[in-house]
Amino acid sequence: MLYQVPGVYDLTLPEAEDTPLVLDSPHSGHDYPDDFQCLVPQSDLRRVEDSFVDDLFGAAPQWGATLLCARFPRSYIDPNRAVTDIDPGLLMGTWPEPLRPTEKSRLGHGLVWRTYPPNRPLYAGRLPVEAVRRRIERYWQPYHDTLETEIRRLYAAHGCVYHLNCHSMPSTSSPFMAGGGRIGGRADFVLGDRDGASCDPAFTSFVRDYLQNQGYAVRLNDPYRGAELVRAYAAPEQGRHSLQIEINRALYMDEVTLQQGRGYQSLQKSLTGLIGAIAQFARDRRNSIRAEAAE
Numbered sequence: 256m257l258y259q260v261p262g263v264y265d266l267t268l269p270e271a272e273d274t275p276l277v278l279d280s281p282h283s284g285h286d287y288p289d290d291f292q293c294l295v296p297q298s299d300l301r302r303v304e305d306s307f308v309d310d311l312f313g314a315a316p317q318w319g320a321t322l323l324c325a326r327f328p329r330s331y332i333d334p335n336r337a338v339t340d341i342d343p344g345l346l347m348g349t350w351p352e353p354l355r356p357t358e359k360s361r362l363g364h365g366l367v368w369r370t371y372p373p374n375r376p377l378y379a380g381r382l383p384v385e386a387v388r389r390r391i392e393r394y395w396q397p398y399h400d401t402l403e404t405e406i407r408r409l410y411a412a413h414g415c416v417y418h419l420n421c422h423s424m425p426s427t428s429s430p431f432m433a434g435g436g437r438i439g440g441r442a443d444f445v446l447g448d449r450d451g452a453s454c455d456p457a458f459t460s461f462v463r464d465y466l467q468n469q470g471y472a473v474r475l476n477d478p479y480r481g482a483e484l485v486r487a488y489a490a491p492e493q494g495r496h497s498l499q500i501e502i503n504r505a506l507y508m509d510e511v512t513l514q515q516g517r518g519y520q521s522l523q524k525s526l527t528g529l530i531g532a533i534a535q536f537a538r539d540r541r542n543s544i545r546a547e548a549a550e
């Protein structure tokens with residue numbers, strides 16, 4: 256069953272809701288809002304999307320999992336940042352609440368990006384406070400509310416929930432990104448669990464082992480350890496687990512033309528198998544929690 260909020264998100268609920276698993280793709284959106292007036296052409300903005308990630312994980316509902324995909328572009332407002340991660344220097348006017356800009360804001364890539372990588376200004380001037388608030392209310396908040404609602408609903412029904420936060424990464428590091436310049440060629444996948452804080456390490460190991468058994472090179476928490484979306488709703492000690500997965504774009508697309516590459520279908524097949532395996536892992540965990548409770 257598909258619920259769409261045009262331009263904001265697509266939410267697909269499984270036919271049979273017997274699996275405590277939700278996937279989300281926050282950066283694959285490319286419905287550019289009419290009021291997104293900036294100095295960088297859309298052809299360039301498209302390069303920072305996590306292209307095709309929504310489609311690559313599209314089989315999730317067939318395995319009983321819930322799938323949430325953003326439709327708006329990350330360069331307009333980034334759902335993987337805290338709502339307080341705003342650079343005050345971007346604003347015309349005073350923000351009504353305390354802001355907590357992080358290193359991401361300092362680098363130009365907080366909640367609302369100030370620069371296009373590595374440091375091309377996105378806007379000619381400052382943005383009115385009202386304009387930024389509107390982006391939050393129309394895009395960031397509905398996306399977060401929906402993800403939180405689905406996580407909580409599944410948790411209430413099953414006693415545990417597993418969340419896979421899905422991204423893709425450029426095949427070579429660039430100076431503006433975490434770890435930029437430190438490594439040359441990247442691994443096929445980078446899993447981020449905030450150094451063990453956002454999920455049971457057994458979940459991370461399960462996903463890593465599955466991918467390695469398929470022949471992929473996997474790194475943990477380097478250079479991506481997971482950001483706001485794996486932080487916000489995770490509480491592993493209570494049974495709410497969030498894990499970030501980054502796919503190397505060279506596996507499935509041409510990073511110059513932005514077209515699907517030769518490896519697309521075989522990667523999609525691997526990911527479909529991965530989702531099926533995680534769905535089974537989640538149901539097994541749920542069943543063992545129920546069995547313990549019944550003893």
Ligand SMILES: [Zn+2]
Pocket residue numbers: 281282305421422423
């Ligand atoms: Zn991403």
